[in-house]
Amino acid sequence: MEKAREIIIANRTLEKAKKLAKEVEEKTGVKTHACSIDKKVLKEKIKEGEILINCTSVGMYPDINSTLVEKNMLKSDLVVMDIVYNPLETRLLKEAKKVGAKIINGVEMLVYQGAEALKIWGIEPDIELMRQVVLKELKQ
Structure with a gap:
């Protein structure tokens, strides 16, 4: 399995992003950069990227219309994962699906x-059973 060539970490606080980027680079050996959550910067970084993972609670119930x-x-040609699991398909995932990106919801995480x-x-966990239970509970 190939590893990433580069990782970009965006955060509301640039200093936190830099700290996390340094830690990730030290542990993985992959060149890691930090940036702020600025729409112009994010658009540029996403344009260059292959995978986007939202690790925030933005878009989680009840604030389901929000997205960064x-x-x-x-x-x-982007893979978009949102770790939010409620709703199953966040605004980010809906919009990614509309442009033809592959989407992964937060249930897996x-x-x-x-x-x-x-x-x-x-x-020893039964992954499929766990997934079924989570999906059943989220649909209620």
Whole structure:
């Protein structure tokens, strides 16, 4: 498996982004840059990128119409993941789908985090069952 050539970390606070970028680069050996969450900067970085992961709560219920990334910033050859799991399809994911990008919702992150927690306690998780339960509960 190839590793990333470069990682860009955007944060509301540039200093926090720089700190996280330094830590990521030290642990992965991948060149990592920091930037602020400025629409012009984000659009430029997304244009150059292949994968976009929203790791904020922006767009999570009840604030479902919010997004940091507008549709005109997205492209069809992008993979877009939003770690928000409620709603299953955030505004970001809906807009990414409209431009033809591959989308991944936050259920996967939620399920795999839970699975890792179970493994710590010596329990072998049933990933598919966990996914089904999460989806069932979110639909209620």
